[in-house]
Amino acid sequence: MTMRKALIGLVVLALLAALPFVFPVPYIRHIFILAFIYAVVAANWDLSLGYGGIFNFAHVAFFSIGVYGYGILTKIAGWSPWMALGAGGVLAVCAAVLVAIPVLRLSGIYIILVTFAFAQLVLQLVVSQSGLTGGMMGMVGLPTFQIPGYNLVRDGKLGYYFGALILLVASTGFLRLVVGSRLGLAIRALRDDPDYAAARGISVARQRILTLAASAFFTGVAGAYYAAYLRIASPDAFGVSLLSLLLSILLLGGLASIYGPVVAALGLTFLSETSVDFGPWRHIVIAVVIVAVVRIWPGGLWSALRRIGRRHPS
Amino acid sequence: MSGDALATIVVSALVLGSLYAIMAVGLAVVWQALGIFNFAHGLFMTLGAYVAWQVASGASWGLWPGIAAAVAASAVVGAIACELLVRPFLGRKDVVLVAVITTLAGATLIENGVLLAWGGRPKQLPPLSTGTVDIFGAALSAHEATIVAITPLILLGVWLFLGRTRTGAALRAVAQNHEAAALMGLPAARLYALAFALAAGLAAIAGIFLGAIRFMSPAMGGDPLLKAMVVVIFGGVARFAGPVAAAYLIGLVEAVSTYAIGLYWTPSVLFLFMIGTLMLRPQGLFGGARR
Numbered sequence A: 001m002t003m004r005k006a007l008i009g010l011v012v013l014a015l016l017a018a019l020p021f022v023f024p025v026p027y028i029r030h031i032f033i034l035a036f037i038y039a040v041v042a043a044n045w046d047l048s049l050g051y052g053g054i055f056n057f058a059h060v061a062f063f064s065i066g067v068y069g070y071g072i073l074t075k076i077a078g079w080s081p082w083m084a085l086g087a088g089g090v091l092a093v094c095a096a097v098l099v100a101i102p103v104l105r106l107s108g109i110y111i112i113l114v115t116f117a118f119a120q121l122v123l124q125l126v127v128s129q130s131g132l133t134g135g136m137m138g139m140v141g142l143p144t145f146q147i148p149g150y151n152l153v154r155d156g157k158l159g160y161y162f163g164a165l166i167l168l169v170a171s172t173g174f175l176r177l178v179v180g181s182r183l184g185l186a187i188r189a190l191r192d193d194p195d196y197a198a199a200r201g202i203s204v205a206r207q208r209i210l211t212l213a214a215s216a217f218f219t220g221v222a223g224a225y226y227a228a229y230l231r232i233a234s235p236d237a238f239g240v241s242l243l244s245l246l247l248s249i250l251l252l253g254g255l256a257s258i259y260g261p262v263v264a265a266l267g268l269t270f271l272s273e274t275s276v277d278f279g280p281w282r283h284i285v286i287a288v289v290i291v292a293v294v295r296i297w298p299g300g301l302w303s304a305l306r307r308i309g310r311r312h313p314s
Numbered sequence B: 001m002s003g004d005a006l007a008t009i010v011v012s013a014l015v016l017g018s019l020y021a022i023m024a025v026g027l028a029v030v031w032q033a034l035g036i037f038n039f040a041h042g043l044f045m046t047l048g049a050y051v052a053w054q055v056a057s058g059a060s061w062g063l064w065p066g067i068a069a070a071v072a073a074s075a076v077v078g079a080i081a082c083e084l085l086v087r088p089f090l091g092r093k094d095v096v097l098v099a100v101i102t103t104l105a106g107a108t109l110i111e112n113g114v115l116l117a118w119g120g121r122p123k124q125l126p127p128l129s130t131g132t133v134d135i136f137g138a139a140l141s142a143h144e145a146t147i148v149a150i151t152p153l154i155l156l157g158v159w160l161f162l163g164r165t166r167t168g169a170a171l172r173a174v175a176q177n178h179e180a181a182a183l184m185g186l187p188a189a190r191l192y193a194l195a196f197a198l199a200a201g202l203a204a205i206a207g208i209f210l211g212a213i214r215f216m217s218p219a220m221g222g223d224p225l226l227k228a229m230v231v232v233i234f235g236g237v238a239r240f241a242g243p244v245a246a247a248y249l250i251g252l253v254e255a256v257s258t259y260a261i262g263l264y265w266t267p268s269v270l271f272l273f274m275i276g277t278l279m280l281r282p283q284g285l286f287g288g289a290r291r
Helices: A002-022 A026-051 A059-075 A081-103 A109-128 A154-180 A182-192 A194-199 A204-230 A240-253 A259-274 A280-296 A301-311 B003-034 B041-058 B063-089 B095-118 B142-164 B166-176 B178-183 B188-211 B222-235 B241-261 B266-280
Strands: B132-135 B138-141
Touching: A002 A026, A002 A154, A026 A059, A026 A154, A026 A182, A026 A204, A026 A240, A026 A259, A059 A081, A059 A109, A059 A204, A059 A240, A081 A109, A081 A204, A081 B266, A109 B095, A109 B222, A109 B266, A154 A182, A154 A204, A154 A259, A182 A194, A182 A204, A194 A204, A240 A259, A240 A280, A240 A301, A240 B095, A259 A280, A259 A301, A280 B063, A280 B095, B003 B041, B003 B138, B003 B142, B003 B166, B003 B188, B003 B222, B003 B241, B041 B063, B041 B095, B041 B188, B041 B222, B063 B095, B063 B188, B132 B142, B138 B142, B142 B166, B142 B188, B166 B178, B166 B188, B178 B188, B222 B241, B222 B266, B241 B266
Parallel strands: none
Antiparallel strands: B132 B138
């Protein structure tokens, strides 16, 4: 069984690696690059929200901190882009520990509100420090990634495509490791029965801090990668539309599934990017699709796919 | 600080407090009844303001028919939103989370619907009453004075409805224990829709208040919703008085902060204030038992 799973994983990976050569269209690569980045962000959100049951709405702020961290470090502090990529992750982890402090004593809907407010607070800070961040205008012309003698954006974004794929694979591997570890077991126990888990000696406070910190690292790295790819850092990265896109990816994919968000990220990014020209109708259609999918497949797309797979064992 | 400045702060605090109180009570009613947080609440406000504008300025039938139409339209859309976006998911374990995404989707739908119907050009509603009023040396537009004066009446009306009528008692019964309430023969589905309609109607009134002070845009509901969220976190939702008291307190903090350190940093002050409060009192400033 695990052999079969590993095989399926390898086949999917090979298909994704072959894709830019089968369809040598930069626009399709662009959509996939965005989808990979969103998949990383959503899958890491799944760690705190799906596995940990912590309604952390500051997750998108971790992403934005990666975006702005990259922008400020490369453009103002003059760091090399690769250093700034890692720093984006570290900064996001620091932010996660900061968020964890007020969250420790709260539960349920109060966590949603406080973390939402935290994200707004970070946004206010970014917008008001216009000398550093460009304010509402954001930062433009950020440096791109180079490996000696080669800019990743050349050959129709080929380098960025593979960079994003590597990021997705690394993040997925990390998440599988965390979920299978003692920490992963402990946070699921806390989600399912907090009183029993606490009685068995699991520290709520420590697990919450660790969960949030673990979910923040690749999210921040993805933010920095996003900034390096689009070469901009704008306050839109805090917007409700990005938040609801990512949350839809997560819920459509299915909570506590890691792979679900990846599937949903591809579908939703494709829908959202190809309908850019339809103005308000684009948002209306996406909103209707989201509600319909949540309604029809309560467990998300991933569990629907798995059910189909079980009905037709190959 | 001069007397004039003090009067200006107090007046501004009262106007903001009134607006936030009406928004926050609507959020709290839905939260109490269904246990979910309605992210589309700000859009009921937008919708109300635009319907009022259409009837009052677009068709020039006058402001009062506009207000009536706005409240009715918002309430109907609120009930429909409850039926389509929230009730199908009520039994589910992850309902709190699903409701966030479905109400966000509803908000997107209404916002873009408003954009399609009325366009993005800023509009403004006529004031509830014209002229200025002079209170303790602070010049206050009659519109703002009307807001400050009638908000307590509206809140009193809602309080009496929830506390003193059979329907209000039924609503509270469903909120406390919907299974027991259903066994007693209460129509839970209709009561949920009623809670949403009530909240949406209140939001429409807030939209009419705001639509004559600032310019209207399809995104006008975002900021008041955020403030109303701060208010309900602050006040807790356990008692009716909690969010109302918190609304006026937040209005005061915002007015003082805007005067003392400027408009730019005020939202940060509010959020820090809120996070600090929650670290000391996780159940809200005036919260007792929580749902």
